[in-house]
Amino acid sequence: MKLPVLEVCQIILCADIYTVFSAQGKELSKELHNRYFSQDHRLETRGRLFLATCKCICRRYWRGIYCQERICKPWQRGCTSKTQCVNKLKFCDRVKDCYDGSDEDNCSCTSKVCDHGGRLDKVTCTCSCTSDWTGEHCRTPSPSADCGMRQVDKSRIIGGHTADIEHYPWQVQLRYQSARSTWYFVCGGTLISPQHVVTAAHCVVDKLPTRWRVYLGRKKRQKGGEKIRDVTKVFVHEQYDVLKDTNDIALMVLNIPVSFTGRIQMACLPWQPVQQFSSDSACFISGWGSIAYGGILPYNLQAAQVVLIPQSQCADIIDLTDSMICASESLNLLGQVDACQGDSGGPLSCAAVDTQGYLRWYVVGITSYGFGCGTPGLPGVYTKVSEFTVWLEEKMNS
Structure with missing residues (x-):
């Protein structure tokens, strides 16, 4: 032929x-x-x-x-020979799909990461971000992004008093189904996407994912709330150490995404080095934990303003790792304000102005453990979320 x-x-x-x-x-x-x-x-x-x-x-x-x-079609890129087109995602994947091998040429940025659903162009080494994110790594919320925005005009300084859920719309309540089929309150959590909640690993470890239920937009501990969601999957950090309280973080996947309202909103993740927080930052803890050590649980959501303690100061007091952060009522550690039993897994949220000039709230910490509740000289310890943003993004996209 x-x-x-x-x-x-x-x-x-x-x-x-x-x-x-x-x-x-x-x-x-x-x-x-x-x-x-x-x-x-x-x-x-x-x-x-x-x-x-x-x-x-x-x-x-x-x-x-x-x-x-x-x-080439929109989802393709041409090879150097110009006689062949290859899927853009196959460029710089260490497999030669072009006959001339040009799809594996000039691949110098294979380690760069584009977050929040952004796509990496490995030839130009740039990220193509979704509409809600911007920046070199798609880690800065764009003006259209919903994270960390509250539908209230101004925040109030709350020193351990009843709080409105509209001020902490990312705060969620976690309940677990007992053998008697009753749903009992266990921990708090933070909504970080329409379908994901971050909490403490010690709250969920060794428990069945399908027996969890998440309550959103709820002010009262025992009733009310706009939405209820079941949980389909729970990711506990692979290096969580129950004895040392290290890597105390877990991610829950909701069965159905939630719609945002004035009472339901997601907090932003603190991508480093985009957002840095210090003792000068406006930070709050919230939850339905006990008002005093060994006391009863409150009827309504509680919140209080706290100060982030410098790592060096906290390390002199407790065995601190880079994945932990401390907070108290002030740098003097008087112990007047602290998280307590039942607050575990809830947010330590801090406010910051983003690069576009918008005030947003970030989940800087996850309530992990403490020494009593409000013990003078001993700050509360929180999981440092910025150390786990890559892990969270990986699990959210899995």
Whole structure:
């Protein structure tokens, strides 16, 4: 069998006006054709000769004087040879999909990460972010993003008193189904996406995911709330140490995404180095935990303003790791304000102005443990969320 060769006006040879495909549909170059010649193959004409003008009229997806250049679809990128298109996601994946191997050339940024659903162009080494995020790594909320925004005009300084859920709309309540089928209150949590809640690992470890229930937009501990969601999956950090309280973080996946309202909103994640927080930051803890050590649980949501304690100061008091952060009522550690039993897993949320000038709230910490409740000289210890943002993003996208 001979391959078609067209004489164009006895001067131009359009010998390239065809494409060879293997039986599996893989496009072959002319140079590789002989290797597959004994196998099943088919020909697709790239164009036809128009004798009146002595020009090649190209078929769909081909262009050029000899129809020698492939037109790529929006989700494809052309190889250097210009005769082949490859899925953009296959560029710089360490597998040569272009016959000339050009899809693996100039791949110098394979370690760069684009977060929040952003796509990495490994040729230009830039992130293509979704509409809600911006920045080099898609870690800065755009003005249209919903995270960390409250539908209240101004915040109140609350020193351990009843709080409105509208001020902490990312605060959720976690309940677990007992053997008697009653749902009892266990911990707090923080909504960080329409379908994900972050909490403390010690709240959920060794418990069945399907027996959890999440209450959102709820002010009263025992009743009310706008939405209730079941849990389909729980991720506990692989290096969580129950004895040392390290890596005390877990992620819950809700069965149905929630819609945002004035009482339900997600907090932003504190991507470093985009957001840095210090003892000067406006930070609050919230939850339905006991008002005093060993005391009863409150009827309504409680909140209090706290101060972040510098790592060096806290490390002099307790065995602190880089994945922990401390907070108290002041740098003097008088012990007047603290989280207590029942507050575990809830948010330590701090406010910051983003690069667009919007005030947003970030879940800086997760209530982990303490020494009593409000013990003078001993701050509360929280999981430092900024150390786990990559882990959270990985689990949220899995």
